[in-house]
Amino acid sequence: MEESKPTDIDLLINEFDELCNIIAPSKVVLDIQDYELRHMAKMSNDYGRFVAQFELYYHTLVDTCRAVNYIEKTNWQTHRSIQFLLMVHNLKSLYSSFNLLTRGFYEDSLILARSVYESFIKTIYISCYPTDPTAIVARRKDHVGRKFNLTNFIRNELQLDWHDYGLFSAFAHANVYSVLSELLRIHGGNHKEEITIKFQFDKKLAEICMNDLNFLLLVNLKALEVLFMTS
Numbered sequence: 001m002e003e004s005k006p007t008d009i010d011l012l013i014n015e016f017d018e019l020c021n022i023i024a025p026s027k028v029v030l031d032i033q034d035y036e037l038r039h040m041a042k043m044s045n046d047y048g049r050f051v052a053q054f055e056l057y058y059h060t061l062v063d064t065c066r067a068v069n070y071i072e073k074t075n076w077q078t079h080r081s082i083q084f085l086l087m088v089h090n091l092k093s094l095y096s097s098f099n100l101l102t103r104g105f106y107e108d109s110l111i112l113a114r115s116v117y118e119s120f121i122k123t124i125y126i127s128c129y130p131t132d133p134t135a136i137v138a139r140r141k142d143h144v145g146r147k148f149n150l151t152n153f154i155r156n157e158l159q160l161d162w163h164d165y166g167l168f169s170a171f172a173h174a175n176v177y178s179v180l181s182e183l184l185r186i187h188g189g190n191h192k193e194e195i196t197i198k199f200q201f202d203k204k205l206a207e208i209c210m211n212d213l214n215f216l217l218l219v220n221l222k223a224l225e226v227l228f229m230t231s
Helices: 008-023 027-046 048-068 080-088 091-102 106-128 150-157 164-172 176-187 203-228
Strands: none
Touching: 027 048, 027 091, 048 080, 048 091, 048 203, 080 106, 080 203, 091 106, 091 203, 106 150, 106 203
């Protein structure tokens, strides 16, 4: 039986496999993974209390959310379900933010924390304007009336002087914070290093992430108690 000749796609796949085998394992990737391990060890050593407290609060948050499934809900208002879903479906992002922080990816940690923060504010907004709660999670063409604006809601309606969202946005939008920080160093004449990807411990950013994560844990635990606990 005559063997079939390899197709152009087969040949192309083989060439790519050979190319990957030449550089595997990648030294760049191995160096990054080594940095992650060293950073995790530093977090455990220098900020062990924060790590332990996060695990405790997060465990409590997840367990209590699960328990809410089994409590009596006859007194729940109709918009509570959407609020509960907003909380539950952002728990993964909350943990991912913590995980990235411990590994030294501060900017990415803050980007994920932003979605958890926004979810919390939307939950509060729904309590203030409960008549059309689905509009906050699904933009509909037939929706009329009030539209959600996070910054206006916090500053003008709640009258809170919170700047967290502006900080989150600076990282979420093309890492503007990091770009501007390096640009200032260049123009200040203090930039003597090459411009390249860097992985190094940053005390300021690490502690910003820790403060934000503690805030998000505590406000979500409080919201869980106030909004969803019936007994």
